[in-house]
Amino acid sequence: MLLRLHQIDKFYPTGEGPLHVLRGIDLSLEAGKSLALTGESGSGKSTLLHLVAGLDSPDAGEIHLGGTNIVGLNDTALAALRRGTVGLVFQQFNLIPSLDVAANLAFQARLAGRPDPAWLKVLAKRLGLAQVLTRYPEQLSSGQQQRVAIGRTLAARPRLVLADEPTGNLDEATGDAVLDLMLSLVAETGAALLMVTHSNRLANRLNARVHLHAGRLV
């Protein structure tokens, strides 16, 4: 089992007292499989993804990634995890503004010590980014930005791809193509995909789906 969540609880402190966002989440995902996570806005989907990516820590529960419980790891270990093991595609604002598209695409792979120019070229072509490699993020449309973010994550060949509405800014055809790419990568490398989406159509194309409601999985 690549990923296993056990009794995850998460609170956010707010003005009106703590907000209980996730309540006793149990979830598991095997290598080579894909899982869709749906739920209405504000149900805690992004929060869950952030916990799995080691960006934030849960208030209770365990997150086992490749056999290790990442809850309670120190900052350095978590950073190494983000760099080498998981890849996270945000909803938006996830590119590095001071680097051009080519550098953004290569950034995580180089950071993880797995640079692979040939693979990058393939990715850029399949994501339709070959023409914009020398541009800067602010000179791209939001759909193009989204594709660069996906490309950057896939370029590093992470064992677990986390995607937070990766096709939210794309038209249907491009969205389908991007999802194809992600799924084929998962199949080729034996990685796993956990993807948040609002679209039933896309969710149905994944191996399985779970629904988040009022902080619980249903």
Add this chain to the structure above:
Amino acid sequence: MVWIGLTALLSYWRRRPVQLAMLLLGLSLATALWSAVQAINGEARASYDRAAAILGQDRLAQLVREDGARMDQQEFVRLRRAGWLASPVIEGEMRFGDVRLRVLGIDPLTLPPQAQQVDIAAGDELLPFITAPGVLYAAPETAARLTEQATPPVRVAEGLPPGTVVTDIGQAQVLLGAKHKISRLLLWPDQPIGRAPLKVTAPGLTLREPSETGDLARLTDSFHLNLTAFGFLAFAVGLFIVHSAIGLAFEQRRQVFRTLRALGLPARVLVLLLIAELLTFALLAGLVGVALGYVVASALLPDVAATLRGLYGADVPGTLSIRPEVWAAGLAIAVIGTLVAAAQSLWRLWHLPLLAAAQPRAWARTSERALGAQGVAAMVLLLTAAGIAHFGSGLEAGFALLAALLLGAALALPLVLTGILHLGGRLARGPLAEWFWADTRQQLPGLSLALMALLLALAANVGVSTMVSSFRLTFTGWLDQRLASELYVTARTEAEATAIRDWLAQRSDAVLPIWSIEGRVAGQPAAIYGVADHATYRDNWPILSAVPEVWDRIATGDGALINEQLARRQELGLGDQITLPGGWRASIVGVYADYGNPIGQVIIGIDTLVQHYPDVSRLRYAIRIAPGKAESLAAGLRAEFGLPAQNVIDQAGIKVFSLKVFERTFNVTAALNVLTLGVAGLAMFASVMTLSGMRLPQLAPVWAIGLTRRHLAWLELSRGLLLAALTMLAALPVGIALAFVLLAVVNVEAFGWRLPMHLFPGDLARLAALALLAVGLAAAVPAWRLAHLSPSDLLKVFAHER
């Protein structure tokens, strides 16, 4: 509508108190340094005016001798007989114990009403005034200094300049040892008809009109201009903070402006509202600034006063009075500065398109575009500086050169830094290094104003410290030459002097007279010294240029040495003729360095001096003796003649005193410099702080991809240090150029001497370390905050609502 607009605009500041504090602080500090200089200058000028106005000298015509020497009392008698209404005055310097004072002797019976500073003629004050031992009138603080000394009775009179006492002319003649002598004659404004013309009655005298400004004001002008220039520099550096704070506030309120405009508030009203807001801030900060300025000024004034006394013999009180014009000027400059700093932002607001989407980086990008224009302006300024350096002359040109140089260099800085950062990026290996350089380059527009301020402050520091250190080195070397004799003794009377000379004849290697008279040479106040023909002078005197056999020519009486400042001011050179008091002429055979002396000086042979000025006072002597024996000889002198301690001084004592005067001279510039550096540090801090809020979108993705917050924080800190180090590097050549201009142009014009430049790598390294430390501290705060930012704050960056 206007009210809604106003509250919408002001609510911004409520949410950002730090930014508001920075704005107000920057403006207050800028105003404070400027006002401090104004207050000091105002105080000094007022005291010059008071000195010039004493006895109505600014309103009454006077008769004087062209060479500045004293005239015989007989002249007065002759003029009175010829029907002129005139009043005699004697003026001179003397010591009461260790207090040195200007003594003014007046004749209360003939004094014109315009000159009646002290109400003596009234009632029963007259008799004690004119009969021995007389009465000294003095300003309260002068009177206070005299309480310990043995003097005639002292009475307090308001309105007299400090360091001056007024007494009856007969008493003054006794005190000054100038029987039957007077310095000048005051003429009544209304003279009787039918009097003999001046040419006939007083052929040896010249009429001086009241309007002619005092020597003091003229001599000290350059000193005050110097201060003003540094005050202005500090102000300009402060404005950088204000400019960036205002720019940021406008940028961040863009959305509010749009909304208000969309709601129907006319652009004109919006701009007026913002101007009103800025004016309120300006007045508030201006008030605080002027008050702060007074604090700074009163801390600096004692040193300034000591400098002015030591350097120019000008007496300036050590305490400040509150001057309305300083307040008005301070508030005005705060308002003007604010409007200048805000001009660009207001202009952009006026042209704000209603619909363009809010772009957080638009501000930075426009600055990038402005880089080109800035480069052109920098080139023009630097070329102007070069042009002035080549063709210009005079103190004003010197300061224009400084201004063009500094401003040009500051404007060129962002361009230079961009180039270096490009290069760094090209050479970088590895994704993090590449990102580091690229990101630093992107940061530059937001930081460039603060970096420019830092450059100005650092360059000024490098320049001034190099100048002062060069001067110190030259000065100490010069002191060694100049003060070659082991002991200096001052007798109290001529009889005592003769006795001392006889006593010393057997006990010392040589007794060298230091006799001098004061007068005017080439229209300038000057002192004429006679020197004995002795190895002390031949071997040591700090000659800058001289004809061969210069000391032989001095000894035979046909040559004169003059000091550098006299040579420069009057453009005199070797071989030129000068007319000395009494109307005789001598040819210049050499020019020597005479640092720290405001007036001209002429050196002739001692025999020549005595021959032309037989009644020269013969009280001071330099004594040569083996250094080991100097101390016991000094003790012997004091014991034998009962001389007070300060009448026998050894070489070391004078050197210590001279160096102290020297250090104080530059204390003020040094203090202003340190304050300017502080302001620049604050500018840096303000910019880094405000920018750090806008940094998260750039940092969060890198964090998410796999860097720890601590790692990022270190990178942020290094970024600040890198920029500071590069700025420091850029400041070095600018500062050295500045030092060169100060030494070779400004000092020559201001003080009349030129000095060689010496570089002190240790000092520069210390300054660099200090600058890095300051910037490091400024950058450490946001870096620390970043390292301790909660993940959920970083994650907010990726949320929709940003």
